[in-house]
Amino acid sequence: MPQRERLCVELGEMRPGWDQWCARRGMTVGEGVRQLMASALRADADDTDIRAEANPRWSAVGVSRTRIEIRLTLAEQEAVERRAVVSGLTSNRWIVALIRAQFLKEPQFGVQEMQVLTDSNRHLAAINRWLGQIARDGSLADIGRNGGGNMDAIRDVIDLHLRAVAAIIRANLDRWSR
Template sequence: MVGRERLCVELGVLRSVWDDWCARRGLTAGEGVRQLVVTTIRDDAAGEPGSILFDLPRPVAGEPRTRIEIRLTIAERRAVERRATAMGLHSNRWIVSLIRAQMTGEPQLGEPELHALAVSNQRLAEISRLLGQLARADSAEPVNRDLRSEWVELRSRVDEHLRTTAAIIRANLDRWSR
C-alpha cells in the first residue's frame, strides 16, 4: 500500500485570500498549491523563474489540427465571445491564443496589436530613411545646427517607437498570462 504524501501549511490570515485566488481560477486550494509546487520545481530545474514553458514547435500553416471540446457556462461563453470580439478574433482563435500564450510564454497578438505594430513599423521605416539622409548629409559636410535638431527629433521618434512596441508586447503578455 502506498502512503499519501501530505504537506500541511498554516496560512493564517492568508487562507481566505488564497481561497479567493483559487476560486477565481476554478481551482481547489489543494490544486492551487500543487500547481505552485510543480511550477517552482520545474522552473528551478530549468533555471526559469515563475512559469512553466514548453518547447513547442511553431504551428505551420496547413498542419493538421485536432479538436478538443470544452464546456462553459452560458455566462463564460458570452464573456469569451466579448473578449475575442474586442481583440478582433473569433472565440475559438482567442482560446487557442490563450493556450499557446500559457504554454510558450510568447505574445499572441490580436488585430488591434497587429495594426498598432504595423503603424509602428511604418514609422520605423521612415526613421530608417531619415537616418540614411542624415548619414549622407553628414559625409558631405560637417553636421550643422539644423541637422542636430533633426537628430533630436529623430531620437524622440525612435524612443516613441520603442515605448509603443514595448507597451503592446507587455499588454499582450499581461492579457494572456492572467
C-alpha cells in the same frame, strides 16, 4: 493497497479567505487547490523541458490541426467571448493564443497590437530611409552644425516607437499571465 486520489485538508480560519480568493478567479475551491498544487510542482520542475517537449511550431502554414472540444459554463463562455472581442479575435483564436502563451511564454498579439506594431515599424522604415539619404548626401556633419533639429525629430520618432512597443508588450504579458 490502492492510493486515494482525494486529499482532505483542515483549513480552519483560512476557509473564508480561500473561498473569496477562488470566487474572485471564477473557480471552485477544489480547482483552486489543484491549480495551486500544479503551480508548486511546476516550480520544482525545469520549465525549459516543458517547452522543449511541446515542440511548438504553431503557425506553420499547411499543417493540419486537430479539433478539441471543451465545455464551459455560460458565464465562462461569455467571459471568453468578451476578452476575445477586446483582443480583436474570435473565441477559438483567443483560446489558442492563451494556450500558446502558456507553452511558449511569448507574446500573442491581437488585431490592435498588430496594427500598432505595423504603424510603428512603418515609422522606423521611414527613419531608416531618412538616415540612408542623410548618409548618401554626406549631410550628417551639416545637421550637427545646424543645431541638430532633424536629429531631434528622429530621436522623438524613435522614442515614440519604443514607448508604443513597450506598452504593447507589457499589456500583452499582463493579459496572458492572468
